[in-house]
Amino acid sequence: RKEVEQDPGPFNVPEGATVAFNCTYSNSASQSFFWYRQDCRKEPKLLMSVYSSGNEDGRFTAQLNRASQYISLLIRDSKLSDSATYLCVPLSGGSYIPTFGRGTSLIVHP
Amino acid sequence: NAGVTQTPKFQVLKTGQSMTLQCAQDMNHNSMYWYRQDPGMGLRLIYYSASEGTTDKGEVPNGYNVSRLNKREFSLRLESAAPSQTSVYFCASSGAGVDGYTFGSGTRLTVV
Numbered sequence: 001r002k003e004v005e006q007d008p009g010p011f012n013v014p015e016g017a018t019v020a021f022n023c024t025y026s027n028s029a030s031q032s033f034f035w036y037r038q039d040c041r042k043e044p045k046l047l048m049s050v051y052s053s054g055n056e057d058g059r060f061t062a063q064l065n066r067a068s069q070y071i072s073l074l075i076r077d078s079k080l081s082d083s084a085t086y087l088c089v090p091l092s093g094g095s096y097i098p099t100f101g102r103g104t105s106l107i108v109h110p
Numbered sequence: 111n112a113g114v115t116q117t118p119k120f121q122v123l124k125t126g127q128s129m130t131l132q133c134a135q136d137m138n139h140n141s142m143y144w145y146r147q148d149p150g151m152g153l154r155l156i157y158y159s160a161s162e163g164t165t166d167k168g169e170v171p172n173g174y175n176v177s178r179l180n181k182r183e184f185s186l187r188l189e190s191a192a193p194s195q196t197s198v199y200f201c202a203s204s205g206a207g208v209d210g211y212t213f214g215s216g217t218r219l220t221v222v
Binding site for chain 1: 143145150151152153155158168198200202204209210211212213214215216218
């Protein structure tokens with residue numbers, strides 16, 4: 001079983017829509033979680049960190065469900081500039097080796 | 111600006127040539143990483159260095175060597191380049207891991 005599983009998409013949504021992605025992880029010892037954003041042919045950039053039940057930053061909300069071992073990312077009022085690939089990264093306690101999946105592709109259209 | 115700097119940004123090699131990709135960070139991070147990313151694929155860890163003076167293999171180390179020259183610098187060497195090593199290479203660094211990872215802008219390598 002892969003350490004991280006995400007629906008690769010693409011999720012194709014109109015501007016202003018609300019969209020949510022899920023990410024499941026296999027290592028129950030994971031303690032820290034991150035959402036990264038990667039634009040085409042660019043480096044990944046940190047979007048949000050999640051350490052407890054969730055985190056909110058403007059239009060973005062991340063939630064953690066430890067019982068079911070998944071984290072979600074909710075984007076409200078989608079903008080064209082939100083088009084990118086979103087990567088979730090779980091991190092196990094004591095290990096600082098990040099595990100990246102293929103990510104979920106989001107396309108926001110006018 | 112503080113961050114991770116990679117050089118070169120682009121490189122074309124002939125099969126069998128060697129080269130070193132350079133990476134430097136100025137955030138006083140302990141850990142550094144080298145990833146490769148092929149088209150439509152996720153990031154795959156080549157080597158990492160948890161702290162100055164240590165290096166360990168990642169998921170795809172074959173054909174590569176690394177050197178943690180000091181706390182700031184972590185280089186990746188291809189001794190005999192092969193077309194299968196055509197990829198985008200990203201260097202990253204982190205402090206204690208819990209604050210996430212900072213990536214360089216990447217090196218686009220083509221081996222012909």
